[in-house]
Amino acid sequence: MLNVPQTRQQKLMARLANGDELIAQELAVEFEVSLDTIRRDIIALEQRGEVQRVRGGAVSVAPPSPPMQYRNSSQNPAVAAVVSRALREIEGASTLLLDGGTTLLAMAERLRPQPGLLVMTPSPWVAVACQKHGIEVFMLGGKLSPSGGINVGDAALLATTDVHVDIAVLGVCGIDPAFGLSADDLHESQLKLAMTQVAARTIALASREKIGRRARYRAVAPEHLDCLITDADATAVAGFNQYGMEIIHA
Amino acid sequence: MLNVPQTRQQKLMARLANGDELIAQELAVEFEVSLDTIRRDIIALEQRGEVQRVRGGAVSVAPPSPPMQYRNSSQNPAVAAVVSRALREIEGASTLLLDGGTTLLAMAERLRPQPGLLVMTPSPWVAVACQKHGIEVFMLGGKLSPSGGINVGDAALLATTDVHVDIAVLGVCGIDPAFGLSADDLHESQLKLAMTQVAARTIALASREKIGRRARYRAVAPEHLDCLITDADATAVAGFNQYGMEIIHA
DNA sequence: CAAGGTTTTGCGGTAATGTGCATGAAATTG
DNA sequence: CAATTTCATGCACATTACCGCAAAACCTTG
Incomplete structure (x- = not known):
């Protein structure tokens, strides 16, 4: 599978939309990349305003009511x-x-x-x-x-x-x-x-x-x-x- | 079989529709053409909005819900x-x-x-x-x-x-x-x-x-x-x- | 068939990107 | 306060992307 920033970040967003939290440690193991890579993904999502970064990972920026689409x-x-x-x-x-x-x-x-x-x-x-x-x-x-x-x-x-x-x-x-x-x-x-x-x-x-x-x-x-x-x-x-x-x- | 841009790109689309991802390296070997050729094919598909290009290849565009209009x-x-x-x-x-x-x-x-x-x-x-x-x-x-x-x-x-x-x-x-x-x-x-x-x-x-x-x-x-x-x-x-x-x- | 033009392709060099690691700073915990 | 974890930053390495160019294949036309 293509393990590139774009696809990873897409999957991260899907998890947030599903109500899950993003835990950097777990994700690093799961995607078989280093912690730094996951952190960079999360930083990228944060700069797009799609997630809110917290210590150890990230949470959804809009917890109540998932987006329309x-x-x-x-x-x-x-x-x-x-x-x-x-x-x-x-x-x-x-x-x-x-x-x-x-x-x-x-x-x-x-x-x-x-x-x-x-x-x-x-x-x-x-x-x-x-x-x-x-x-x-x-x-x-x-x-x-x-x-x-x-x-x-x-x-x-x-x-x-x-x-x-x-x-x-x-x-x-x-x-x-x-x-x-x-x-x-x-x-x-x-x-x-x-x-x-x-x-x-x-x-x-x-x-x-x-x-x-x-x-x-x-x-x-x-x-x-x-x-x-x-x-x-x-x-x-x-x-x-x-x-x-x-x-x-x- | 003819190994021309049109037929190649058609096959690439078929794979995406099948749920697969396009990995430039593999495709180059499989079609017996250079990496650049595959990359050009993918660029062409991107121009038509049919794929989303990522580093190393391409993935399917996100939502399969384009209104007919x-x-x-x-x-x-x-x-x-x-x-x-x-x-x-x-x-x-x-x-x-x-x-x-x-x-x-x-x-x-x-x-x-x-x-x-x-x-x-x-x-x-x-x-x-x-x-x-x-x-x-x-x-x-x-x-x-x-x-x-x-x-x-x-x-x-x-x-x-x-x-x-x-x-x-x-x-x-x-x-x-x-x-x-x-x-x-x-x-x-x-x-x-x-x-x-x-x-x-x-x-x-x-x-x-x-x-x-x-x-x-x-x-x-x-x-x-x-x-x-x-x-x-x-x-x-x-x-x-x-x-x-x-x-x-x- | 020959000549001319277009498309396609491969190759080289250069730039950009992604990744992991090392280091030190900062925050959290007990 | 000390220990641990996480974060930020810079750097090196590998991979990929991009651009221009020239050769080859193909099509068209006379």
Whole structure:
């Protein structure tokens, strides 16, 4: 096998994406190279900003939620069910504001053109999926966040203030009756909040495993959500009833 | 059997598809040619974007998921050659402004992360391609134009904002010595012009068939272009010499 | 068949890259 | 504080890549 820097570093990245840590000693033995070589590989990855170096090896720079490209939830039956239900729920809306993330991407891929339908989104992935089906898209600009794959930052926040949409559909990193809807990235959470503020109606999509989870930053308080679509059963989401939101079981 | 570049390269591709790696030394012995010949074969495959070259040989390109829409253009040898040349030309730049279109998408697919490199683009396709490789992206928002797949409508914002980039790389619908660089959509042409105005250097990519063609709207006058990269020969682009731009033949 | 041009190939010299080792500095641990 | 481990740096060696050139093979054309 070709044991060159490029291929080694590729394998190291794959391990990080898999949730493993990089331990220089072990890797040196495994790849049959000296410690220095592994260290140089790690240094190279660090300079590209792909890993964070620690004593003895390296760890992933973005521990929570692996990057978009390694995930594909369209085959996840729970997600598919939530998406199917959400598609019924947004029928007839003329302006949609779609969040990023795998769930929303799965939804965008199943959207079909309707007269007068415009989709706004901060996610280039969603935009591409919509354009494939001939749906009109307006993109919100900004810095593309590596974790969630949506555009964040001042530009994105500003852009949302001048618009108004019928329905905003949010994905979640976690949602909890007490803590609300939360995200792993500060800027992403700020954007999610901004999205709710320009929408007449806000729908959150959360497959079962997201219920009760609290991600790092609170984005939206539960009382500001109008609707929650989930595949979880009623007992799991009983805590949300007090806020008067509509709860739909897919 | 014929031992010519075409058949050799075909066999190399077959091996990659089979999951093997290309080791120049072994291949040279096996095909009974010199190392340089194998290396030239591999370089040719790299130009077409079919392999990733590493020290000692080549490995398969990372993701086997190219959307159909641009498969064609990335396999077009003329486009691949122009893109390869352009990649060399933008080396060292810290801020790139990449246009949309199939040529620029092919270029984005082959971009690799560098410390401090930021890509700005109005194209969600380009943004997605960059994020796949871990390149930092700033997206320009706007209405997604159906024809070119780039966000338009932010031309004014781009021109008046405090953005400055080292190099802007433009694709073309047509380029003509008298008429300049032109596009089929008015908003796209306005955006292209704005892109030149915030860049220290503007490079246009035009494969042979675009030379001498005039699209509907003029975007950039020829004297505002700093560099033209094309696979056409010198006689085809002789008309551009009077403007003092650098002309690179891929 | 001969002449001319293009493509392909191999070779030489030079530059660049990857690797391991030795040394000393720095950090961690008990 | 001492012992151990890890890190950083410089250096030498081997391998590979790159570039230009010339010979050979091939194709085209008259």
